[in-house]
Amino acid sequence: MENKYAIEANALSIYYGSFMAVNNVDMLIEAQKITAIIGPSGCGKSTLLRAFNRMNDFVPGCHVTGELLMQGKNLYSKDIDPVEVRRKIGMVFQKPNPFPKSIYENIAWGARINGFKGNMDELVEQSLLGAALWDEVKDKLQDSAYALSGGQQQRLCIARTIAIQPEIILMDEPASALDPISTLRIEELMQELKKNYTIIIVTHNMQQAARVSDYTAMMMLDKEGSRSGTVIEFSETKRIFTNPKDKRTEDYVTGRFG
């Protein structure tokens, strides 16, 4: 049972200076499952997602209280190296952001600086295969990554992420800048990826959350006038979209939330 959960938030609150952005989140994220975080703009979804791999460390004044446990270790304790955290927990962003380098180098670079000593060609091929991009780029690995389409660039970013062999992949609106077909391709890919990785995705697209995820966390500002977001309902996706418990979740998923 010890591997059932990939990561666990206990009473996790996130502050920007004295301002509390996310209030008291408890979440057990099941391993090799896709967990979606949904909710209206400004409710702290991205803030919470970035807390999972300490990306908020880059934001001046941002700090957290509570615990974020991975294999029993608090990722925010002093003896933990945030770079190591980000190696174990990779991230894919809204806008594809390849390096201005070749397709090959986009994947090789991260592995190299992380001390990868194995067969680089093989790693590049495996990562591109894993991101369902290999067949489209195998003949032009030395071309600039910028020559790829948006959807291909996003899959390249996913390949780059899995090249580091993380355990968890965070995705912040990974398909919102893509056309519908590229979006479906990314969603299909996520189903493949979850065989090996745990995925947490933030999305504004509720149909996407309904299509791809196993669990859904509904976030909302915790009370009228408040600016702090919190998870108001966290449950199996099929439950959230057919019979949610919380009236606010119902209002949101049926589009009655104004």
Place this chain on the structure above:
Amino acid sequence: MGDCSLHWFEVKMPWENLSPEITYTRGIMIRKTFEHEIQHVKDEVLLLGSMVESAIISSVETLKKRDIKGAEKIIDNDREINKKRFDIERQLMILIATQQPMAHDLRLLASTMEIISELERMGDYAKGIANINLRMGEEALLKPLIDIPRMAKIGTDMLHRSLTAFVNEDVEAAKAIPLDDDEVDALYNQIYRELMLLIIQDPKSIERANWLLWVAHNLERVADRVTNICERTIFIATGELNEIKSSDDDFWKKEK
């Protein structure tokens, strides 16, 4: 190394997410078009329900009067009922495809699909009674109809109330209506015994008794299908899909 990663990680600053315009208001209806379409479908279901209701009532009335023309009209009208059901089904499909209903909306549209099929089948029972009327030809009724019109009255009354409960998503009513099924079953039981008695007294009456038994059976089925509509209404309102216990089960046990 933490720093050198900065240029390729896209980090959104917290203030990018927090515009002062964020307002938190609940309960504002922002899906007027969809709400309007849902209301329209509910109206259509009521219309279909009233077509079925009057088909059942007049199927028994025309039988009572042995009115062959009236029976033919009911059979004709059943085509309109079927057409209306397909119409509503089409509207529901379009709503599901274009509006991506979730949660309560999804339960409502999916259940409405079930309910219209129940209604269409009830229409078939009325048509069945009209067909029996035609098939009886010149033969007179075996006995004057007393309990059969009562069954039709209770059944259509249940149907009417079940559709009101559906439109209002009234769980209490939806739970109460199926209880009236006992009365229908009791009448059915009584008609059954009466007809058996007539058959025993005069075996030549078997065919005519059978016709009336079919009529009563059709009406008994109407009340059962009302129970199915009530199950759906409870599901729409609560998300719980449970079978309402049917007194039929006891009926068949006793008759064994």
